[in-house]
Amino acid sequence: MNIVVLVKQVPDSGTQRSLDPSDNTVARATADNVINEIDEYAIEEALQVRDREGGEVTILTVGPGSATDAIRKALSMGADKAVHVQDDAIHGSCAIQTSAVLAAALQQMEYDLVLTGATSTDGQVAVMPALLSERLGIPQLSGAQKLTVEGSTVKVERQTDGGFWALEAPLPAIVSTWDTINEPRYPSFKGIMAAKKKPVETKSLADLGIDPSTVGLATATSAVVDFTGRPPKGEGVKVTDEGNGAQELVGYLASQKLV
Amino acid sequence: MAEVLVLVELNPADGTVRKGTLEALTAARALGEVSAVVAGGPGVAAGAREQLAEYGAAKVYVAESPEIDEYLVAPKAEVLAQLVQQASPAAVVIPSSPEGREVAGRLALKTGSGFLTDVTEIAADGTATQVVFAGAQIVHSKVTVGTPIYTLRGNSVTPEPAPAAGEEVPVQVSLSDQAKQTRVVDKVVEMKSNRPELTEASIVVSGGRGVASAENFSIIEGLADSLGAAVGASRAAVDSGFYPHSFQVGQTGKTVSPQLYIAVGISGAIQHRAGMQTSKTIVAVNKDPEAPIFELADFGVVGDLFQVVPAATEQIAARK
């Protein structure tokens, strides 16, 4: 079973993030960049499927040079190898353009199962699996809280409000995972050492046969016109409960006509 | 006047139009004359047409086939792509649910268009507003290629009626094999609730790690019920097993934007704020006066939630 896991590097969601005023793209150079947290769940799931079914786990990333940190983390968790698509022309690409690059890279790889995170914490677009399903002509099973492979069939519980949908499709397929699906392992010391020797193949757009003018900021399918910081909220009222907290609270709600 | 397509989402329970769709119909009117698109199993449109007309649909395209609900996402994208081809609309507006986003992405590829997700406003010239990075920044964006496709964040627009003809237009459905790859075998409901849906509710009461146990979440539910509110939870509460993940508010959960958000025993981490920062009024109950949630709160009570919340619930009930 060949499994490819898509891993994205993103600015740490626990820090102040911003756009770069020079070209209105996500400020990555100045940010504290980390592996997109939900992707760790996709990696963990891939490792578990591999350990049950046999085969190999390959990490695929489209991103700048700094994204090797995310790749190393994935390899130290236990993935076998990685492909890093890196090309200056990709800077500022929209989701549609990025999906073209990922799809071209996947077409040069062997896969039975592609795993992704359910959403990235920078763009929060949550559409990459749908875009790749559409481009590659393989089934999409997104939003998984549970994944099983039975022969050539993949079964997923797609998390919904107050329940789930049971999905089923033939392999090869693309599945995205929520953070409810498992508990990602921490890289062991041995894993970290082993990761240093694992193969990471770097590919350019030329290697993928993609015309650089079809990706990047200039030809993106959407453009940021402008951006502003959200005005800070004015100082609110804060009361300390000395037995009257509930009364004050309800009084406030009533004054705002909320009860 | 240009035509604008709006993809309709219905309440599974009774087939009525979901609030997010009424919002999409309202927002779409800025761009042209609205046509609603209902795609689903046989008979789904029957209970919706009148309401769609009331909220501005001049036309209601009805695409009915059992196969639409039997397969995930792809059939709806195919139906919409066919209509975009036929009608050459000025834009397509879709409610920003997980399914809505995925339909938007597929539709964009099928029609050679760009798309913008989770917009909170659409101007007449097509410029959309998005609130990004945990609510820190407001971005204006435009689609530059093809037919602009937007997904609209819930509770960003107030639904307003604008009666129109609602002329029913049947649509022939014939799906490609590619649209029939992922079968929906079963739809399982684990938690039946009479509370409003989290992303649609005008009041949300959320509990955090401070609530301390699953049993204690009945305190949160009690306050929510006294206000007719939905219940939400922080990730720490979800990870601790106090409440199911589908109720998580934040970066890796739901984005809510209600009239009133009450955060109980929640510290207010950036990732939690990401999901609730645009709420109109924010109230917090936390025993730590330094909790970051107070920076955001219009009204905060520094106190023990086990004292304050049950007493408040009682007083709200007494007012009725």
Ligand SMILES: Cc1cc2nc3c(=O)[nH]c(=O)nc-3n(C[C@H](O)[C@H](O)[C@H](O)COP(=O)(O)OP(=O)(O)OC[C@H]3O[C@@H](n4cnc5c(N)ncnc54)[C@H](O)[C@@H]3O)c2cc1C
């Ligand atoms: C990539 C990523 C994504 C994330 N996504 C999300 C997300 O979607 N949603 C989310 O919520 N978090 C998310 N987080 C986690 C987030 O960083 C915080 O850890 C989480 O929000 C904390 O939840 P909490 O406020 O309930 O818990 P805590 O931070 O532990 O806060 C508990 C609060 O309860 C108060 N308290 C305790 N007892 C009482 C009492 N008796 N009465 C009153 N107050 C009391 C305490 O003073 C404290 O402020 C994410 C983190 C990462 C890294």
Ligand SMILES: Nc1ncnc2c1ncn2[C@@H]1O[C@H](COP(=O)(O)O)[C@@H](O)[C@H]1O
């Ligand atoms: N540039 C990228 N490189 C690799 N994987 C990506 C990239 N962008 C998105 N993904 C994958 O797609 C998932 C959903 O991302 P998004 O649609 O951007 O929210 C992420 O969790 C990743 O697994």
